[in-house]
Amino acid sequence: MSRISRRLRPVFGWGRPRVPVPRPAGSVAIEVRDLRVELGGRRVLDGIDLTVRTGEVHALVGPNGAGKSTLLAAICGDVPPSGGEIELDGAPWSQWSSTELALRRSMLTQRAMISFPFSVNEVAQMGRAPWSGLPESAGDDEIVADALRRTDVAQFAERPFTALSGGEQARVALARVLAQRATVMLLDEPTAALDLHHQELVMQVARERAEAGDAVVVVLHDLALAGAYADTVTLIAKGRVRAAGTPDAVLTSDCLSETYGHDIEVIAHPRNGLPLVVPHRPARTTRLIPTPEESR
Amino acid sequence: MTTVSGTVRSARGPVLIAGLSVGLLAVVLVAAGTGQVQISPAEVIGSVLHRLGLDVGPLPSVAHGESALWQVRFPRVVLAAIIGAALGCAGAVMQGIFGNPLAEPGVIGVSAGAAVGAALVIVTGLTAWGSWTVAAGAFVAGLITTFAVYLISRANGRTEVVTLVLTGVGVNAIGGALIGLLMFLADDSGVSAIAFWNLGSLAQANWTAVWITLPCLAIGLTFAFANSRKLDLLALGERSAQHLGVNVEKLRIQMIVMTALLGAAAVAFTGIISFVGLVVPHLIRMVAGPAHRVLLPASAIGGALLVIAADLAARTLVDYQEMPLGVLTAAVGGPAFFWLLRRTRTRAGGWG
Numbered sequence: 001m002s003r004i005s006r007r008l009r010p011v012f013g014w015g016r017p018r019v020p021v022p023r024p025a026g027s028v029a030i031e032v033r034d035l036r037v038e039l040g041g042r043r044v045l046d047g048i049d050l051t052v053r054t055g056e057v058h059a060l061v062g063p064n065g066a067g068k069s070t071l072l073a074a075i076c077g078d079v080p081p082s083g084g085e086i087e088l089d090g091a092p093w094s095q096w097s098s099t100e101l102a103l104r105r106s107m108l109t110q111r112a113m114i115s116f117p118f119s120v121n122e123v124a125q126m127g128r129a130p131w132s133g134l135p136e137s138a139g140d141d142e143i144v145a146d147a148l149r150r151t152d153v154a155q156f157a158e159r160p161f162t163a164l165s166g167g168e169q170a171r172v173a174l175a176r177v178l179a180q181r182a183t184v185m186l187l188d189e190p191t192a193a194l195d196l197h198h199q200e201l202v203m204q205v206a207r208e209r210a211e212a213g214d215a216v217v218v219v220l221h222d223l224a225l226a227g228a229y230a231d232t233v234t235l236i237a238k239g240r241v242r243a244a245g246t247p248d249a250v251l252t253s254d255c256l257s258e259t260y261g262h263d264i265e266v267i268a269h270p271r272n273g274l275p276l277v278v279p280h281r282p283a284r285t286t287r288l289i290p291t292p293e294e295s296r
Numbered sequence: 297m298t299t300v301s302g303t304v305r306s307a308r309g310p311v312l313i314a315g316l317s318v319g320l321l322a323v324v325l326v327a328a329g330t331g332q333v334q335i336s337p338a339e340v341i342g343s344v345l346h347r348l349g350l351d352v353g354p355l356p357s358v359a360h361g362e363s364a365l366w367q368v369r370f371p372r373v374v375l376a377a378i379i380g381a382a383l384g385c386a387g388a389v390m391q392g393i394f395g396n397p398l399a400e401p402g403v404i405g406v407s408a409g410a411a412v413g414a415a416l417v418i419v420t421g422l423t424a425w426g427s428w429t430v431a432a433g434a435f436v437a438g439l440i441t442t443f444a445v446y447l448i449s450r451a452n453g454r455t456e457v458v459t460l461v462l463t464g465v466g467v468n469a470i471g472g473a474l475i476g477l478l479m480f481l482a483d484d485s486g487v488s489a490i491a492f493w494n495l496g497s498l499a500q501a502n503w504t505a506v507w508i509t510l511p512c513l514a515i516g517l518t519f520a521f522a523n524s525r526k527l528d529l530l531a532l533g534e535r536s537a538q539h540l541g542v543n544v545e546k547l548r549i550q551m552i553v554m555t556a557l558l559g560a561a562a563v564a565f566t567g568i569i570s571f572v573g574l575v576v577p578h579l580i581r582m583v584a585g586p587a588h589r590v591l592l593p594a595s596a597i598g599g600a601l602l603v604i605a606a607d608l609a610a611r612t613l614v615d616y617q618e619m620p621l622g623v624l625t626a627a628v629g630g631p632a633f634f635w636l637l638r639r640t641r642t643r644a645g646g647w648g
Contacts, residue, residue: 117585122528
């Protein structure tokens with residue numbers, strides 16, 4: 001397709017957006033090659049290679065300031081790379097119109113906000129916007145209801161988003177991203193504001209999407225969550241890929257201790273064998289305030 | 297607002313629009329019939345039907361009733377409706393693109409900017425080319441001001457209440473100074489023309505004004521309505537809207553041009569009528585929620601209703617005298633603005 005008609009199509013609505021074709025699990029959804037990103041003159045990412053495949057949950061982990069969120073933003077198209085290539089669904093980012101991008105990747109940002117008191121239901125429906133005018137939009141209502149149910153927010157579907165707690169808002173934002181049904185789901189710390197139960201719930205939702213054939217890239221701080229739910233873990237430190245592979249290969253005591261600059265032990269859970277990541281903590285020797293037993 | 301549930305709201309939308317339309321029709325009939333020559337609503341309807349070629353209903357019975365209706369009242373009522381619709385819709389769109397319920401042409405200084413443009417045209421004598429030159433001057437100056445305010449008041453993809461209001465203070469001050477300067481330079485007729493502009497009045501309404509402003513309104517409303525879903529998405533913030541396929545930059549520029557067009561249509565022949573764009577969309581949001589699919593048409597109809605009613609009040613409150621319409625709307629709108637400011641501040645938990 002010529003450049004001119006590609007440019008004009010979104011302007012005049014020529015033709016329909018190219019809807020993503022379902023690919024078998026294991027196909028390449030995102031290919032990042034030698035990515036370099038500079039922000040404010042500082043090199044934040046350097047020489048990043050990353051492959052995300054359909055059917056997998058791909059966790060990005062690493063210390064604060066390592067560049068995880070910047071990498072996610074670059075994959076999403078929010079941050080222009082200063083070098084290297086990012087391919088989405090087999091074509092460079094620039095080859096897709098904004099609608100076509102929205103059909104291929106959805107993004108959950110760190111902080112969910114809204115300017116006007118839209119209801120939870122309305123917010124989730126916004127996720128269907130890229131599909132408007134396409135035959136797929138016939139299933140909008142069911143998809144939205146399903147997304148609300150999976151994120152455990154269906155019970156307050158009619159309440160205004162602005163009246164919810166931070167954790168509830170985060171789940172509604174996830175419902176919106178789920179409703180978008182893009183091939184690649186990018187989640188930037190989706191568990192940060194959530195209680196234990198909902199953290200697990202969100203990661204299960206990510207797994208379900210992967211098992212349905214989508215690709216999920218998720219930035220996580222909780223290494224045990226990454227170990228339990230991810231198929232692939234990429235450990236990023238100081239703007240470079242430190243290690244990548246299966247959770248067992250990446251989440252090792254040596255690798256993590258060196259990267260985080262803290263002694264970290266990785267133990268297999270006695271029953272399910274999943275990795276438990278335990279930072280070294282000094283034993284408690286003193287206690288200034290007596291326990292109730294002692295004071296009795 | 298928090299007590300209104302989404303389903304109730306979405307059911308309320310069509311009811312609200314229907315109700316407002318009925319109200320608009322009623323106020324049109326009353327406003328057209330009220331004045332020095334009294335004409336009953338039935339006669340007003342009869343007169344319109346006769347013009348449409350239907351011999352139904354009574355014609356105005358009083359002397360000169362027909363001519364008063366068609367030469368004075370109707371242009372005035374129709375112009376009031378156009379202006380109200382333009383202001384209501386422009387306010388709602390502007391609040392959408394700024395992501396801030398306090399954005400309004402008068403508050404952020406766009407009306408003042410447009411007034412400078414109009415005053416400049418009046419002073420330089422460009423009006424000799426036709427009455428549309430004032431509208432053109434107001435449009436260009438309004439557009440420049442909107443872009444300026446937009447660029448100055450935004451930081452990290454959103455506009456904070458305090459920045460927006462303070463930017464408005466600054467822009468209004470500069471606009472006021474420029475208008476003062478132009479009045480200083482103008483001759484007597486120019487001074488009174490500019491003063492008339494600043495007070496805002498429909499006294500000089502005529503069919504020419506209607507035919508010039510109507511296309512502006514039609515274009516503005518069409519574009520705004522066509523983009524109502526995208527404006528909804530913009531409430532999620534620029535990044536999230538972009539992730540949902542909205543070309544945010546393009547949408548913003550289109551909508552800024554549309555608000556300037558609507559704003560210019562509103563102020564070109566009548567001068568500054570403030571706060572309509574602030575109060576009407578806010579009331580609509582309280583009843584029907586923030587979805588633009590209902591908000592935009594309802595704000596247009598509600599604005600038309602409000603301005604016709606306000607104009608009716610302006611010309612009937614004091615016997616044999618006409619109050620400036622802009623003064624009346626500001627007297628009601630000012631306190632409403634304070635209330636809204638307080639509410640927004642409490643809600644945002646500070647000056648966010």
